[in-house]
Amino acid sequence: MIVRNNTFYEVLYGDNSTIQPSYSLGVAFEVSEDIAASVEQDGIQFFVDSDDIWYFRDYDLVVSYHKEMDEIEFNYVK
Secondary structure, eight states: OEEETTEEEEEEEOSOOSSSTTOOEEEEOOOOSOEEEEEEETTEEEEEEGGGGGGGTTOEEEEEEETTTTEEEEEEEO
16 A cells, blocks of 8 residues: 555555466555555555455565656565
């Protein structure tokens, strides 16, 4: 989940990822009452709901911003 100017963006999964077959990350608007992990960078709070933490088992998620492409990048680190 990403929070910016009191707007919430939830990270979702679907499709196919490099760490969980048949799943991948996505983003949606939503609020969570049960945050498993979170980090704030440049005034933006990213978090994962407790129900979704299984997706990241054995991996850390590194989130960065690609200026030239004007988009957020998600990278998995073991």
